[in-house]
Amino acid sequence: MAIDNQEKILESLKEHLTPEQISVNETVKELHGKDESYHKMELPDIVVFPENKEQVSEIMKISSRYRIPVIPFGLGSSLEGHVIPQSGGITIDFSLMNKVLEVFEEDFLVTVQPGVTRTQLNKELKKYGLFFTVDPGADATLGGMAATNASGTTSVKYGVMRDQVRDLEVVLADGTFIHTGNKAAKSSSGLHLNGLFVGSEGTLGCFTEMTLRVYGIPEHITAARASFPTVKDAVEAVVSILQAGIPIARVELVDEQSMVQVNKYNETAYTEGPTLFLEFHGNEAGLRQDVEFMQEIVQGHACIEVAFETDTAARNRLWEARHTLAYAYIHGHPGKKMMVTDVCLPISELAGAVSHARENLMALELPGGIVGHVGDGNFHALIMMDMDNPEEVAKAQEFNERIVLYALERGGTCTGEHGVGIGKKKYQQQEHGAALDVMAKIKAALDPNNLLNPGKNINVDHKELTQ
Ligand SMILES: Cc1cc2nc3c(=O)[nH]c(=O)nc-3n(C[C@H](O)[C@H](O)[C@H](O)COP(=O)(O)OP(=O)(O)OC[C@H]3O[C@@H](n4cnc5c(N)ncnc54)[C@H](O)[C@@H]3O)c2cc1C
Numbered sequence: 001m002a003i004d005n006q007e008k009i010l011e012s013l014k015e016h017l018t019p020e021q022i023s024v025n026e027t028v029k030e031l032h033g034k035d036e037s038y039h040k041m042e043l044p045d046i047v048v049f050p051e052n053k054e055q056v057s058e059i060m061k062i063s064s065r066y067r068i069p070v071i072p073f074g075l076g077s078s079l080e081g082h083v084i085p086q087s088g089g090i091t092i093d094f095s096l097m098n099k100v101l102e103v104f105e106e107d108f109l110v111t112v113q114p115g116v117t118r119t120q121l122n123k124e125l126k127k128y129g130l131f132f133t134v135d136p137g138a139d140a141t142l143g144g145m146a147a148t149n150a151s152g153t154t155s156v157k158y159g160v161m162r163d164q165v166r167d168l169e170v171v172l173a174d175g176t177f178i179h180t181g182n183k184a185a186k187s188s189s190g191l192h193l194n195g196l197f198v199g200s201e202g203t204l205g206c207f208t209e210m211t212l213r214v215y216g217i218p219e220h221i222t223a224a225r226a227s228f229p230t231v232k233d234a235v236e237a238v239v240s241i242l243q244a245g246i247p248i249a250r251v252e253l254v255d256e257q258s259m260v261q262v263n264k265y266n267e268t269a270y271t272e273g274p275t276l277f278l279e280f281h282g283n284e285a286g287l288r289q290d291v292e293f294m295q296e297i298v299q300g301h302a303c304i305e306v307a308f309e310t311d312t313a314a315r316n317r318l319w320e321a322r323h324t325l326a327y328a329y330i331h332g333h334p335g336k337k338m339m340v341t342d343v344c345l346p347i348s349e350l351a352g353a354v355s356h357a358r359e360n361l362m363a364l365e366l367p368g369g370i371v372g373h374v375g376d377g378n379f380h381a382l383i384m385m386d387m388d389n390p391e392e393v394a395k396a397q398e399f400n401e402r403i404v405l406y407a408l409e410r411g412g413t414c415t416g417e418h419g420v421g422i423g424k425k426k427y428q429q430q431e432h433g434a435a436l437d438v439m440a441k442i443k444a445a446l447d448p449n450n451l452l453n454p455g456k457n458i459n460v461d462h463k464e465l466t467q
Contacts, residue, residue: 003045003088009066013048013090016058021096023047032073032083032091036138038337038387039081039422044071044091051096053171053208059092060206061175063451071453072202074144075117077136079340080421082148082201086455092206094143100124101209109166109183110214114143114207130214133158136417137323143207148419149199153322156242156375157249157281158215160417162198169209170197173447183211196442201419202453204446218249218281222291223309223318226298231255231274231358231370235351237301238276238374242347244297246290248375250279252322253354257369258329258382265328266321271305276374277322279315325371326382333367333384339396343407344378344416353410357381357403364399366392378416420457428458 003009013022023029024046034041045068050056063070069089076083085091098115105128112121117139121132134145135152144150146168151160158164167181180193197204228234231253238251254262259272276298280290295306309315330338345353354370361368361381372379381403385392404414404427414420414427428436440458443450 012062021049035076035078035083037079042084044085045088047091049093049096056171057175069451069454072206074141077138077140079418080423082421111211116142131217134161146198151417153250164213165194165198167211168207170205172205201457203457219283220287223279223315226276226306227271227273227304233302234274235354237298240297249281251375252277253372253374255370258371261328262321329382336384337387339383341381341400341403342415342418345407345412347377349410350377
């Protein structure tokens with residue numbers, strides 16, 4: 001989308017950034033006009049690569065002066081069109097702000113810039129015997145992960161992104177900086193701004209520094225694969241494991257169709273049936289007890305086989321296979337795009353929800369499968385569709401809607417971890433009711449000109465609220 005004043009905006013940007021930090025190159029714009037989803041690409045007018053918070057602040061002031069949208073950009077791995085500049089504008093790519101600034105070993109904290117990726121951070125933390133827990137399938141940036149409140153395979157034990165954030169340095173729409181928290185383990189002081197900014201999808205401010213919780217690498221780790229005759233048996237086993245209070249660190253569902261993709265993509269020979277990938281963290285004696293108890297429980301749910309991945313290489317292979325599952329589907333279906341559902345329900349509703357999704361997926365007759373962080377009540381149906389075939393797209397969208405409505409009717413949410421972006425805006429009213437107006441008022445107060453990633457997350461008439 002062509003913007004007014006483009007030349008003047010570029011001149012203003014050049015006062016604060018080097019020419020290499022500003023791009024209007026078509027290829028660069030294309031790389032910033034899409035995410036990893038099926039949503040349609042739209043190009044930004046300008047892409048900038050700031051190196052520090054002062055530059056971010058100047059970019060925000062320019063955005064405010066010329067009334068031009070700004071779209072924060074991490075890695076672009078989000079799945080609901082979060083980074084697509086639907087009204088054009090300046091995309092702020094944080095890839096040059098990628099330093100691990102300080103590790104506070106004794107406090108189990110780390111301060112990073114937002115462009116650091118999760119694997120980059122874990123490589124650094126390993127030197128201290130520490131690790132960062134949240135592990136989405138993509139090697140996402142911590143800024144993007146905080147902005148989407150991401151989670152991953154270990155969230156059942158350690159919590160989601162919101163649980164890891166102690167403090168954010170945020171540049172607001174007018175270019176001022178704030179800190180949303182501190183380094184203390186708890187605080188009853190003021191409103192909980194960490195909670196507000198985490199998950200705000202670039203619509204309230206830009207994160208320029210983040211202080212995050214980290215954990216000691218567990219003394220012992222045991223991983224296992226347990227296969228079942230049906231998905232329902234597998235999910236019911238998970239519910240029983242959780243209800244028994246076993247401190248499981250990871251429990252992931254991978255259905256039969258997805259196990260086929262896993263084996264093809266990773267050249268593994270895992271049993272191709274509904275499977276749970278499990279992991280336990282702790283000391284040797286505690287682990288032995290947890291694992292024995294888990295085995296008893298899964299056997300009570302018709303488990304066919306439990307295979308332990310004892311050495312580090314086999315364990316890493318197992319989790320690599322889980323993390324690359326979406327790519328396995330994409331690779332296996334050239335020319336098709338992936339739609340991923342993302343509901344999360346109370347654990348008591350999970351088995352019913354997965355069975356409902358499974359029946360609907362079978363009826364859809366499109367390639368796909370069901371996977372998920374079932375320990376959190378969160379699961380995904382992955383569907384591969386041909387974007388040039390309107391019938392397939394309509395069928396997939398209708399399927400997605402059915403899954404969401406089923407979850408909302410049972411006290412769940414339309415998105416457990418991927419976020420709202422463009423794709424889930426239409427469910428916000430039903431999910432939040434009057435609370436959505438409160439969210440819109442907060443947005444209007446912090447971003448009165450609606451310039452921060454406009455059109456994402458909150459689908460309300462902004463002008464009405466600012467009048
Ligand atoms: C194969 C695959 C597997 C995935 N698995 C998971 C999973 O298991 N769990 C999960 O939660 N997600 C998963 N995702 C989705 C995605 O990886 C996450 O949403 C991730 O958090 C996005 O990070 P990013 O760095 O790519 O951010 P981007 O996609 O670049 O941006 C995401 C949002 O964050 C905002 N943002 C980025 N940087 C900043 C900043 N510095 N300040 C303010 N806002 C900012 C953007 O404006 C945008 O709204 C997966 C995606 C893929 C492709």
